[in-house]
Amino acid sequence: MGICPVVWVAASALLFFAYRLQRAISPNSSEISQSKLTMVQLGTESGLQVKQKGTKSLFGGMNIYAYHSEGYLGEAVKVQISPTLRSLSLLGLSVTEERQFKLKAKAMFSLLGKESPKALIQIPPSKKYASLELAMMLALLLAKDQLLEVLCPDILVLGTLNLDGSIAGMPTLLGAREVASENGCSLLIAPETPHTYTQDGLEIVGCSDIALALHQCRRFILYHEGEQTKPVAKVQRSPLVHPFSGIIGSEKAKKALALSAAGTLNILFYGPPGGGKTLLLNTLEKLLPPLSDNEREEIARIRGEMPKTRPIMEILPHMGEKELYKGGESFLHLAHRGVLIVDELTNQKERTLKTISFFLEKQSFGSYPVSFTLASAMNGCPCGNMGREDQLCICSERQRERHWNKVGSALLDRFDICLRVLPENLMTVPLSQEDPNLLESIAEVWQKQQQRNEQTYLKLLPLLSTSLQGRNLSMRSCLSVCKMATIIADFKKCDVVTKEDIIEALSYKSYGIDRHWR
Ligand SMILES: [Zn+2]
Numbered sequence: 063m064g065i066c067p068v069v070w071v072a073a074s075a076l077l078f079f080a081y082r083l084q085r086a087i088s089p090n091s092s093e094i095s096q097s098k099l100t101m102v103q104l105g106t107e108s109g110l111q112v113k114q115k116g117t118k119s120l121f122g123g124m125n126i127y128a129y130h131s132e133g134y135l136g137e138a139v140k141v142q143i144s145p146t147l148r149s150l151s152l153l154g155l156s157v158t159e160e161r162q163f164k165l166k167a168k169a170m171f172s173l174l175g176k177e178s179p180k181a182l183i184q185i186p187p188s189k190k191y192a193s194l195e196l197a198m199m200l201a202l203l204l205a206k207d208q209l210l211e212v213l214c215p216d217i218l219v220l221g222t223l224n225l226d227g228s229i230a231g232m233p234t235l236l237g238a239r240e241v242a243s244e245n246g247c248s249l250l251i252a253p254e255t256p257h258t259y260t261q262d263g264l265e266i267v268g269c270s271d272i273a274l275a276l277h278q279c280r281r282f283i284l285y286h287e288g289e290q291t292k293p294v295a296k297v298q299r300s301p302l303v304h305p306f307s308g309i310i311g312s313e314k315a316k317k318a319l320a321l322s323a324a325g326t327l328n329i330l331f332y333g334p335p336g337g338g339k340t341l342l343l344n345t346l347e348k349l350l351p352p353l354s355d356n357e358r359e360e361i362a363r364i365r366g367e368m369p370k371t372r373p374i375m376e377i378l379p380h381m382g383e384k385e386l387y388k389g390g391e392s393f394l395h396l397a398h399r400g401v402l403i404v405d406e407l408t409n410q411k412e413r414t415l416k417t418i419s420f421f422l423e424k425q426s427f428g429s430y431p432v433s434f435t436l437a438s439a440m441n442g443c444p445c446g447n448m449g450r451e452d453q454l455c456i457c458s459e460r461q462r463e464r465h466w467n468k469v470g471s472a473l474l475d476r477f478d479i480c481l482r483v484l485p486e487n488l489m490t491v492p493l494s495q496e497d498p499n500l501l502e503s504i505a506e507v508w509q510k511q512q513q514r515n516e517q518t519y520l521k522l523l524p525l526l527s528t529s530l531q532g533r534n535l536s537m538r539s540c541l542s543v544c545k546m547a548t549i550i551a552d553f554k555k556c557d558v559v560t561k562e563d564i565i566e567a568l569s570y571k572s573y574g575i576d577r578h579w580r
Contacts, residue, residue: 123213124283126204127245128197129220129238130190136237137370138218138245139194141201142184143210150202153184159191163198166225170199170272171206173227181205186367196223196272200251203276204283214286215248217279227272229253239264249282251275304496305348311486313494315342318479318570320500323349324507325549327478327542328422328436330407334450337483339439340405346437347374347401349501351508357399364398364430373400375434377418379409386417394418395427397434407440408468419473440469442482449484478542479570507552519544522559529564535571543567 127138150167152160171178179202185194197219204210220238221231231253242250242264255268265282269275306316315331315338322329323346331339350372353361361369375397377386386393394402394417404410404418421432443462447453457465466474474480497503522544535543544559546567551559 123211125216126197126201126210127216127218127247128185128194129218129236129241130193131236132190134237136241138241138247139186139197141194141197143201143205144182145205146180146182148180150179151182153182154186155191163191163195166195166223167199167202169225170203170223170227174203174273174276176203176206179203179206192222196221196229196251196275199223199272200275200279203272204279207280209280209283212283212287214283214289216246217249217251217282218242218245218247219251219275221251221253221269223272229269229271229275235266239266248286249279251278304498305345305500306496309338309341309345310488310493311491312338312342312483314569315481315483316345318481319346319349320504320553321546321549321570322346322435322437322479323351324504324552325478325511325545326433326435326508327546327549328476329438329479329481330474330477331439331481331483332442333483334448334453334485335441335446337485339483342483343403343405343437343439346403346435347372349504350401351505353399354512360431361399364395373397373434374403375400376403376405377410377414379406379411381414382411383413383417386414394421394434395430395432398430398432400434402434402436404436404438407438408465412468415468415470415473419470419476422473422476436476438477441465449482475536475538478546480572481570482572503553507549510552511549514545514548516541518548522547522564525559525561526564529561529568533568539571543571546570 126141126143128141130137130139150164152163155163167179181202183198183202185191185198200217200219201210218238218241220235221229224230235250235252235255238250238252239260242248243262248264250264250266251269252266253268254270255266257268258266260266267278267282269278309316318329318331319342321327329343329346331337331342333339353369353372358369361373365373373396375393377393381393402418404414407415418436421427421434422436425431425433442448443455443457444465445455445457447455448457448462449455519541523540526540526544526547543564544567547559547563550563550566551557554563556563
């Protein structure tokens with residue numbers, strides 16, 4: 063069957079013209095996609111032009127995200143979709159959910175007068191299915207019309223899909239606006255909400271049913287064809303309250319926590335019960351700097367999923383060796399690039415402490431890298447009263463010695479910061495103003511620290527030796543004091559480390575021969 067080339071070109075040109083005209087007249091017409099489909103399938107010059115200009119690859123032009131919230135905070139979950147020749151397949155859903163989605167998809171597609179979809183959809187497992195269903199259905203419908211190929215900014219979808227095609231959801235946008243900006247989305251589809259544009263260029267459209275949502279997505283995609291997705295705004299979500307909110311006094315301990323977060327320094331608080339050691343320790347989580355791309359990648363390779371925040375793992379006193387190494391895997395390597403909290407250090411099993419010490423020394427487990435910040439707390443003596451003004455410590459020197467020996471000098475030496483925390487007298491302690499930019503400062507200092515190496519700290523040793531005043535520190539401790547001094551200088555935005563910085567750094571190391579219990 064031969065077609066005259068002239069007729070072929072003329073037909074293609076006519077089709078292209080008709081396509082452009084149709085778009086110009088009615089950009090919302092559902093016929094558009096049909097024309098476009100024909101164009102691409104024909105593979106004519108003009109058709110390729112459309113494809114080159116507006117699309118990247120098959121199903122690779124843009125992304126549909128579902129807004130998923132657990133508790134107060136929400137996140138964007140990407141719906142991954144690829145074309146198949148066979149029927150609809152779903153990955154990441156339970157059997158019931160899969161059946162439910164297939165039934166709904168059949169109903170929706172026949173409702174909209176379309177043939178059953180052929181595609182593979184993948185969603186991350188363990189996400190709540192109901193909040194992803196609408197986005198999955200929209201992705202499927204848009205893919206059917208080859209609109210996901212179009213290069214255009216990404217879309218975030220909020221709401222749940224009913225069997226009759228209506229969209230339900232909360233009466234508020236929850237945190238979806240922020241999540242849309244954080245993920246570079248330019249359109250937010252949400253149930254019943256007024257049509258608005260935010261200052262940062264996000265279009266918010268309220269849709270009562272799936273037909274309307276599909277129509278709005280189509281209009282958006284064709285209007286923004288050829289535009290790139292906005293660069294992702296990598297902003298650390300500022301907490302609603304200051305990390306130190308509710309902690310009165312304990313200024314030195316707060317500064318120690320900031321140093322630990324910015325410099326990934328191991329930290330130990332010791333002192334009588336009631337001094338707020340545990341409370342302070344748990345604040346560290348809120349101070350940690352955001353993960354870098356490399357760190358995110360490393361954690362994803364260990365855990366099998368992209369992390370949102372730095373990992374926090376806690377070892378409880380009753381945990382045995384079995385739990386530390388479950389199924390050949392170590393509990394500790396999950397703390398990589400995060401924090402390992404070990405409260406009541408002296409109540410931990412000896413074996414547990416040895417394991418922690420081993421990991422800190424070796425920095426690896428099998429082929430996995432293991433690097434975490436150790437954050438611990440313990441009483442200063444067996445009775446716990448050491449250091450209290452209103453109570454008497456009844457422990458003998460030997461008992462205290464034995465108490466500290468439980469931790470062992472090797473592990474103790476690993477703590478860059480070792481600070482005594484005493485209960486504050488709430489009647490006399492002055493109310494201090496917390497630094498509102500603390501998190502930004504920590505992130506900045508952390509960045510600077512990434513560029514430093516041991517050579518920087520070695521150069522400070524002569525300055526340290528003039529400040530030791532007879533204190534006997536191990537080489538490791540000396541280097542850690544020098545590192546801390548650079549962090550102290552960084553917080554003051556000073557390029558030069560002074561003797562005062564070294565002396566301040568030494569004040570965060572109050573154990574060893576002195577142990578400060580007298
Ligand atoms: Zn005591």
